[in-house]
Amino acid sequence: MITKVLMPKLSEAMETGKVIKWLKKVGDPIKGGDVIAEVETDKANVEIEAFGSGVLRKIIVDEGGQVPVGQLIAVIAEPSDDIAGLSAAAPKPAAPAAPSSGTGGSPPAAPPKAAAAAPLPDMESYRSVPATTQVVPMTPTAAAPSAVAPGVPGGRVKASPLARKIAAQSGVDLRVLQGSGPGGRIIRRDVETAMAAPRPTATPAPPRPAAVPARPAFVIPPRAAAEFEDVPLSPMRAAIAKVMPLSKGPVPHFYVTSEVAMDRAGELRGELNALEGQPKISVNDLIIKACALSLRKNPGVNARLNGQAIRLHHRAHIGVAVSLDAGLITPVLRDCDIKPLSQIAVEARDLAERARAGKLRVQELTGATFSISNLGMFDVEEFSAIINPPEGAILAVGSVLEKPVVMDGAVAVGLRMKMTISCDHRVMDGAMGARFLQDVKRLLEEPLRLLV
């Protein structure tokens, strides 16, 4: 059987892709599922898997070559198969300006939105979707040495097999445990300690305001000799530069700010985090949950412009902005309106860790209906964010700060947090944004509602 390997479409915005590295040589036997190449998209480097078995007969796009999505880049076939016709039809590699035949053409059977691609005559069943779509870390040069991303330590929990077994039996979440074995390995005693941890006392420890991280030394780097330097845009930075003006320019933003009393949310969090065997809940997890519930109540905010219609989402898939050295990425936590806080906490942490390790799957980067950007850890009182298109709104969250507040006619110390929603005025109005904020505020101020 002949299997065509096409440049996969890895994101909605992707038009072309660059072959960074071939992991197989012509003549190598290929099994379905083998990782055969690494492809650079605008956001990330992705491994592509073979969908058919046979021999890698021909590489059509060499390393470094950039071609439109859907373009033939290699052929897998049995040694006896005649592939002459195929290779002839192939375009030359390294042709960035090559027009993509049929604009928006994507490979057949690519994820949901795939349209029919350029016709592939006399071809048996064939697909080349992004397979595992394991996102390998962004590397500045094409000839990146680490072709083998798997195995690089990332979000993996190190635990002894016995600890895993006991944890699975007792429902202890290993991801929230601190291992006491060598290299932080979680061993039986850690799991048993977690299982035997005392029940939380009636009076939980008073919650501290958003933890102020240990401050790094304040060092001003030496003055460079040159007057300036030009740093080439990384693919991720280039993608951000390309997409953001498509938001801030054409999308008429308006902003609504509200202040939330976080005292009770802090107390609740303290109590939850004192429970043994439970994942640690962050302030952001509470905000995610509050937003998800409020989105259900305010579908007009969980919305986007869709041509001549407004699409109201009935699912709260929340993009959580994660800052990386190379830029910013927004993995998506799905169905936050129906997930318990503990699950949100575990998944959010996992997504953030894998985002930093460059191990997100493509499907974890798409499909958000609303986003949250939290700069609380940077001691930020408030800020406003740019909507991540095609979403209709984004919430910008500041730090939880101790502030003088008036309570019962007296000044007391309270925990306050400011949040600002940016809304697409084409989709919603000020009052809708304000009502949404009011609901988020109420949920955070009556935080038991997040648990019911």
Add this chain to the structure above:
Amino acid sequence: MAVMTYREALNLALREEMRRDPRVFVMGEEVGLYEGAYKVTQGLLKEFGDKRIIDTPICESGFTGVGVGAAMLGLRPVVEMMTFNFSILALDQIVNTAAKMLYMSGGQFNIPIVIRGPGGPASQLAAQHSQSMETYFYHVPGLKVVRPSTPADAKGLLKSAIRDDNPVIFIEAETLYAVKGEVPEDPDFTIPLGEAVIRREGTDVTVVAYMGMMYRALEIAEELANEGISMEIVDPRTLRPMDTETIIRSVRKTHRAVVLEAGAGFAGMGSEISAFITESAFDDLDAPVERVTGENAPMPYARNLELLKTPSKAKIAAAIRKVCYA
């Protein structure tokens, strides 16, 4: 139950089996008139005569080959290696003939031979005479390999080896010949090949050890008990076939394992035991299996260096503490 030395227990086993079965005979260097380099065959020439206690020339390949031929024709030879290091000269007879004959003759010829003698590190026997020779044999399909640690095991296992229809490599230890222990005098007492024994029961870590290492482990167990570490010591006794079940059962109980080996560690018995523990009891392990082995070097003659080459009590204790995260 009598108390006797390991050497006397072997002697008793030979005597009993020769009385029991006229096909059994002993052959080797100095086994008759000199009564054995380590006196294991003491008194046998007198009791059984020179047709059954045969002194041979210094030629291991020759007399081992004679033994294999005798076994093919229905006798049950016990061939003594003055030390097992000399068995290297007979390796072809053992590996290519004794071990393979049943298979290559299509089941026509059993080779009921026992090849026995001392092996392993002793005291200042230097590079050529201190080797743990079992590693050369337990790799070979068709051979059984026994390493008995106590006088009772020496007697019970040697008797089983002589009665077994297959070639058995039976490696004693010079350092154990004078060890005393209780030994059943019952001539029908035997210990089946392929059965491990738990020398000491414990709950925190399984230590697999035989011969001198087993005794060292027993001493360490006393010391570590004071630190709150409860060691279970399993002695495999027969290395092939190995009683993996007993070892696995113990590891499933303690969740940790340390394997001791007097010889050099690379591809040694510790590797094999460690591998099957990991394969069979992975989900029961709370720590990787540790091996404590001799250094990868020829045995030095100098006593101080010899002590450095073999696994010391301190090294063994450190490995045990390591897997116990203590």
